[in-house]
Amino acid sequence: MPDSHDLSEAPRPAVAGVAKAGAGGPVSSKGAETSQPAVEFRNIDIAYGKFVAVRDFSLSIRKGSFVTLLGPSGCGKTTILRSIAGLVDISSGQIMIDGRRVDDIPIYKRNIGLVFQSYALFPHKTVFDNVAFGLKYRNVPKPEIARRVGQALDMVRLPGSEKKLPSQLSGGQQQRIALARAIVFEPQVLLLDEPLSALDANMREEMRVEIKKIQRETGITAIFVTHDQEEALSMSDRIVVMNAGSAEQIGAPQEVYDAPATAFVADFLGKANMLAGTVSRSEAPTSVMLAAGQTVNVISPRPLASGSKVTVVVRPQKLSVGAAGTSNRLSGRVVSTSYLGGSAIYEVDIGGSSSIRANAPINGQILREGESVDLGFDADDCVLLDDGGQRIS
Numbered sequence: 001m002p003d004s005h006d007l008s009e010a011p012r013p014a015v016a017g018v019a020k021a022g023a024g025g026p027v028s029s030k031g032a033e034t035s036q037p038a039v040e041f042r043n044i045d046i047a048y049g050k051f052v053a054v055r056d057f058s059l060s061i062r063k064g065s066f067v068t069l070l071g072p073s074g075c076g077k078t079t080i081l082r083s084i085a086g087l088v089d090i091s092s093g094q095i096m097i098d099g100r101r102v103d104d105i106p107i108y109k110r111n112i113g114l115v116f117q118s119y120a121l122f123p124h125k126t127v128f129d130n131v132a133f134g135l136k137y138r139n140v141p142k143p144e145i146a147r148r149v150g151q152a153l154d155m156v157r158l159p160g161s162e163k164k165l166p167s168q169l170s171g172g173q174q175q176r177i178a179l180a181r182a183i184v185f186e187p188q189v190l191l192l193d194e195p196l197s198a199l200d201a202n203m204r205e206e207m208r209v210e211i212k213k214i215q216r217e218t219g220i221t222a223i224f225v226t227h228d229q230e231e232a233l234s235m236s237d238r239i240v241v242m243n244a245g246s247a248e249q250i251g252a253p254q255e256v257y258d259a260p261a262t263a264f265v266a267d268f269l270g271k272a273n274m275l276a277g278t279v280s281r282s283e284a285p286t287s288v289m290l291a292a293g294q295t296v297n298v299i300s301p302r303p304l305a306s307g308s309k310v311t312v313v314v315r316p317q318k319l320s321v322g323a324a325g326t327s328n329r330l331s332g333r334v335v336s337t338s339y340l341g342g343s344a345i346y347e348v349d350i351g352g353s354s355s356i357r358a359n360a361p362i363n364g365q366i367l368r369e370g371e372s373v374d375l376g377f378d379a380d381d382c383v384l385l386d387d388g389g390q391r392i393s
């Protein structure tokens with residue numbers, strides 16, 4: 001699982017347009033020029049009583065980057081976020097912020113911005129007072145508060161909303177206020193726990209772009225939590241795929257999508273066809289006899305003994321209808337068709353009670369249930385897993 005060990009992020013040039021502290025914008029990218037990680041988890045465990053919710057979790061987060069913890073419900077995402085803010089204690093390991101152990105920093109002195117799924121605004125306070133909260137708490141002088149609140153509201157594109165009450169705003173607007181409140185005091189790290197899940201689909205997409213833009217403009221280090229793979233793929237510099245309290249794979253979106261390290265990652269991050277089979281020819285090109293009875297050629301990074309059990313992982317988007325010009329062909333019968341506009345998802349029975357899903361552009365006629373079809377894919381468009389579910393490398 002090589003990717004799981006690659007826990008550091010390569011330094012990149014500082015984000016363009018970064019605001020200077022107290023000058024151009026409400027948030028500065030403190031120390032973006034150094035290579036010291038903004039946040040570092042070193043082998044942390046977190047337990048609730050006897051239940052270990054997070055196990056041996058390590059991650060190094062580059063300053064100014066956007067990292068997403070992605071995983072199913074209960075895998076420990078919120079627990080990890082809460083540990084940075086000091087809202088839950090770690091049982092072992094270390095958490096460092098800007099090179100300093102957080103255990104040494106009292107909770108009230110941790111300079112962290114938080115945005116939750118529920119906007120958690122004070123309902124009886126105005127937008128101004130909601131956003132100003134963290135600044136008043138830090139004894140910032142009044143004129144400076146007014147200036148910074150104004151800047152933060154500009155940034156979330158709600159200028160002039162100071163006097164409104166949260167109840168006079170839409171869900172998306174309330175979430176923008178929550179974001180303004182979290183960035184206004186120039187936190188070292190911004191933590192976002194499923195901030196978009198209470199919004200409708202359109203608003204969610206708009207806010208995705210908005211949050212990403214603000215993060216880029218301010219150069220703030222952001223840790224985002226979601227169980228929505230599309231959100232993770234579209235917003236992140238790095239994704240941490242979590243499973244049962246541990247990091248299963250850490251990598252750039254395309255890396256974890258195209259080269260999943262495990263069966264869990266392949267399955268969780270986007271739909272994947274997982275075709276079980278047995279190696280029938282060990283020398284290149286490696287052939288795999290699928291349980292469904294058909295044989296495919298794959299590229300194995302190392303020789304595999306004949307008879308080894310493997311799983312061939314191929315994304316629905318990599319399958320073409322017709323198999324012209326591809327090195328592999330699977331023949332089957334359409335079980336169901338879902339029309340999506342420019343493309344369609346076909347569920348195709350390929351025998352041996354296996355079905356395969358193809359997401360293909362519609363060129364001409366859309367395929368109907370019961371039609372015979374050949375699906376094609378190239379040998380280098382699939383990933384091979386061993387019988388323990390680990391990518392063969």
Ligand SMILES: Nc1ncnc2c1ncn2[C@@H]1O[C@H](COP(=O)(O)OP(=O)(O)OP(=O)(O)O)[C@@H](O)[C@H]1O
Pocket residue numbers: 048051053071072073074075076077078079080227
């Ligand atoms: N205060 C608590 N006491 C006991 N167990 C807890 C507590 N908080 C969380 N847990 C357990 O720890 C595990 C991780 O919880 P956590 O909230 O971090 O998951 P999550 O990945 O954020 O899930 P979700 O996507 O549902 O928000 C779960 O099994 C949960 O039941």
Ligand SMILES: [Mg+2]
Pocket residue numbers: 077078079193
């Ligand atoms: Mg959670």
